[in-house]
Amino acid sequence: MMMNNVQAVNDALMYEMGRDPTVMMMGEDVGREGGVFRATTGLQQKYGKARVVDTPLSENGIVGTAVGLALNGMKPVAEIQFSGFVFAAYDQLISHASRMRQRSMGRYHVPMVVRMPFGGGVRALEHHSESDETIYTQIPGLKVVAACTPTDMKGLLISAIRDPDPIIFLEHIRLYRAFREEVPEGEFTLPIGKARVALQGNDLTILAWGAMVNVSLEAAKQLQKEGINAEVIDLRTLKPLDKEAVLNSVKRTGRVVIVEEAHRISGFGSDLGAIIAEDAMLYLKAPIIRVSGYDIRFPLYKLEDEYLPDPHRVAVAAKEVMNF
Amino acid sequence: MIDDKYLYRLEKGETFHILDQDGSANELDPKLPPDVLLKIYRMMVQARAFDEKALKLQRAGRMGTYPPLSGQEAVQIGSAFALDKSDWMVPSYREAGAMMVKGVPMKLQYMLWMGNDWGNRIPDGVNCLPVSIPVGSQTLHATGMAWAANVRKEKNAFLCYFGDGATSRGDFHESLNFAGVFQVPAVFLCSNNGFAISTPVVLQTHAETIAQKAIAYGIRGYRLDGMDVLASYVLAKDALDRAKKGEGPTLIEALCYRFGPHTTADNPDLYREKEEVERIKKEKDPIARFRNYLVKRKLWDDQKEKALIEEIDRLVDAAAKEAEKAPVPTFEDLVRNVFAETPPYLEDELNYFKKVSGGGKP
Ligand SMILES: Cc1ncc(C[n+]2csc(CCOP(=O)(O)OP(=O)(O)O)c2C)c(N)n1
Numbered sequence: 001m002m003m004n005n006v007q008a009v010n011d012a013l014m015y016e017m018g019r020d021p022t023v024m025m026m027g028e029d030v031g032r033e034g035g036v037f038r039a040t041t042g043l044q045q046k047y048g049k050a051r052v053v054d055t056p057l058s059e060n061g062i063v064g065t066a067v068g069l070a071l072n073g074m075k076p077v078a079e080i081q082f083s084g085f086v087f088a089a090y091d092q093l094i095s096h097a098s099r100m101r102q103r104s105m106g107r108y109h110v111p112m113v114v115r116m117p118f119g120g121g122v123r124a125l126e127h128h129s130e131s132d133e134t135i136y137t138q139i140p141g142l143k144v145v146a147a148c149t150p151t152d153m154k155g156l157l158i159s160a161i162r163d164p165d166p167i168i169f170l171e172h173i174r175l176y177r178a179f180r181e182e183v184p185e186g187e188f189t190l191p192i193g194k195a196r197v198a199l200q201g202n203d204l205t206i207l208a209w210g211a212m213v214n215v216s217l218e219a220a221k222q223l224q225k226e227g228i229n230a231e232v233i234d235l236r237t238l239k240p241l242d243k244e245a246v247l248n249s250v251k252r253t254g255r256v257v258i259v260e261e262a263h264r265i266s267g268f269g270s271d272l273g274a275i276i277a278e279d280a281m282l283y284l285k286a287p288i289i290r291v292s293g294y295d296i297r298f299p300l301y302k303l304e305d306e307y308l309p310d311p312h313r314v315a316v317a318a319k320e321v322m323n324f
Numbered sequence: 325m326i327d328d329k330y331l332y333r334l335e336k337g338e339t340f341h342i343l344d345q346d347g348s349a350n351e352l353d354p355k356l357p358p359d360v361l362l363k364i365y366r367m368m369v370q371a372r373a374f375d376e377k378a379l380k381l382q383r384a385g386r387m388g389t390y391p392p393l394s395g396q397e398a399v400q401i402g403s404a405f406a407l408d409k410s411d412w413m414v415p416s417y418r419e420a421g422a423m424m425v426k427g428v429p430m431k432l433q434y435m436l437w438m439g440n441d442w443g444n445r446i447p448d449g450v451n452c453l454p455v456s457i458p459v460g461s462q463t464l465h466a467t468g469m470a471w472a473a474n475v476r477k478e479k480n481a482f483l484c485y486f487g488d489g490a491t492s493r494g495d496f497h498e499s500l501n502f503a504g505v506f507q508v509p510a511v512f513l514c515s516n517n518g519f520a521i522s523t524p525v526v527l528q529t530h531a532e533t534i535a536q537k538a539i540a541y542g543i544r545g546y547r548l549d550g551m552d553v554l555a556s557y558v559l560a561k562d563a564l565d566r567a568k569k570g571e572g573p574t575l576i577e578a579l580c581y582r583f584g585p586h587t588t589a590d591n592p593d594l595y596r597e598k599e600e601v602e603r604i605k606k607e608k609d610p611i612a613r614f615r616n617y618l619v620k621r622k623l624w625d626d627q628k629e630k631a632l633i634e635e636i637d638r639l640v641d642a643a644a645k646e647a648e649k650a651p652v653p654t655f656e657d658l659v660r661n662v663f664a665e666t667p668p669y670l671e672d673e674l675n676y677f678k679k680v681s682g683g684g685k686p
Contacts, residue, residue: 033522056492301439
């Protein structure tokens with residue numbers, strides 16, 4: 001069926017809740033209203049108020065009780081309305097969700113998913129455009145997924161729900177309704193921890209996730225006109241990272257541009273750069289370049305285009321590594 | 325000083341009010357001088373006009389997401405009038421009316437919702453924080469600021485606004501707890517408009533009222549008719565006066581209703597009956613209620629009303645136009661405001677920005 005990302009998320013939840021009675025959906029406005037992005041539309045009508053729950057307005061409450069629900073036999077899927085509001089729940093993510101398995105030495109585990117919209121580019125309010133994926137990837141015991149296409153959204157979300165460990169499932173706001181594609185109906189999963197080659201090329205490797213995949217593809221189109229064939233890799237999962245896919249591509253092209261929407265300092269891109277420097281140093285023909293957000297607070301929307309990496313900036317960086 | 329019989333107790337949940345819908349006042353009427361009453365009325369009308377204009381601007385694509393306040397004019401304007409100039413206001417994102425009373429120009433507030441960062445630059449001398457978008461987070465700042473006033477022996481009071489949804493967050497409970505323990509001069513004003521986006525207040529708390537939560541923190545709690553501007557003024561004034569006298573914090577739950585959507589991005593038809601909204605608008609409009617009072621006191625008539633509306637429409641239009649023309653910060657302005665002194669790495673980022681964007685638009 002043709003679907004956009006919101007519909008793909010909805011389809012994944014519908015399917016998995018139908019298959020597994022322990023799956024629960026919870027969050028602010030997810031029930032009656034179907035969520036502010038309508039990703040949970042129709043779920044409460046189908047599965048009832050006990051399993052699709054409008055919670056009180058408390059991110060810490062949502063995540064903390066989800067830990068408890070997961071500890072006692074449920075598989076909660078918690079929605080954080082916008083990722084910019086998850087910070088009050090950090091204690092629960094860091095101190096409990098992520099470490100329950102290790103600190104109980106395998107006795108307890110927390111099979112939960114925290115879904116959250118992230119990223120900018122839709123003229124949103126303050127705190128509605130953050131990309132703070134690095135803060136999640138720093139937490140041992142959390143997996144971090146940041147899918148881009150409707151097919152990946154569906155396949156990875158179902159896998160995330162079935163995964164026995166806590167997963168942060170990031171959904172880019174700008175991609176929710178950006179495009180549609182044919183998505184497999186019914187049972188369909190994709191492995192967590194596997195990247196996707198979004199575009200094949202031999203001259204350089206562009207690494208991206210979320211909306212930056214599309215920005216990179218756009219840049220690749222421009223570069224093609226100048227005779228440069230970029231390979232674009234959509235990481236899909238930041239943690240665990242598909243190191244093999246990254247290194248295979250980098251070893252072949254010898255040139256790397258990393259594109260991320262997040263702030264530059266200590267961004268996930270820094271990690272990618274370090275991994276490549278450690279494991280593929282002798283294959284590199286040019287320094288690795290990062291294109292990123294800046295180390296300022298995400299501006300209100302009149303200036304958001306200046307903050308966000310765009311195809312032009314990616315192309316400039318690509319030419320720099322080509323001409324080194 | 326307000327009689328203790330109005331203090332919220334579990335067994336008697338009356339609502340503090342002064343005006344009936346027909347404009348008759350009970351014995352608590354503060355009998356404010358006519359010029360003050362007319363100023364209050366004027367600001368209520370202005371808040372409504374500001375709001376309606378914002379909705380139009382948003383629909384025309386000239387403004388981003390905006391959180392409308394119509395229906396909440398009484399609680400906002402009444403309470404804000406109770407503040408002295410040296411008192412502080414700590415608003416949520418829905419307090420445009422209260423903020424204009426405090427002295428934040430309409431133009432700035434439009435600029436903010438038009439995505440212009442300069443809109444958050446509160447003018448010097450206006451004791452008001454910028455709007456807080458994360459729900460309820462500002463309650464802790466109010467407590468901290470009020471605590472500082474105690475430490476510094478300043479006789480200011482602090483008025484903090486938030487919604488019913490905010491009362492579910494730890495921040496709210498922590499702020500009341502600290503406020504009680506340290507007996508700070510803060511007033512916490514919850515505008516309970518019945519909903520947090522689509523979530524009704526019964527899914528926010530199983531308690532009968534929000535006011536009663538004050539009991540757990542050992543502070544005063546009141547339930548206010550938030551559609552009654554005189555009651556909002558009197559109760560806020562009383563709480564602020566007590567705060568300044570060192571009698572500690574107060575929680576006020578103001579019952580009100582928002583006539584419009586949660587924000588312009590919302591579709592209230594998914595969770596509210598249109599008929600209910602129309603009925604409440606007709607029966608409980610806080611502006612109509614206060615106008616009835618002014619007419620009864622022979623301070624107001626149709627002619628004055630017409631002249632006021634025309635004048636305010638002009639002011640609001642002018643504010644919107646100026647906001648649209650107002651300069652937007654440069655990228656450098658943003659960079660320079662991250663720290664007091666810009667560190668080298670940000671200088672590098674600024675130079676890079678200039679290189680890739682030709683020094684301005686990319
Ligand atoms: C911490 C946090 N979580 C979620 C949101 C998204 N959100 C914005 S307003 C809102 C509802 C707030 O309701 P309430 O506190 O009753 O205030 P009202 O908007 O009704 O004035 C929500 C969930 C937010 N801004 N901040």
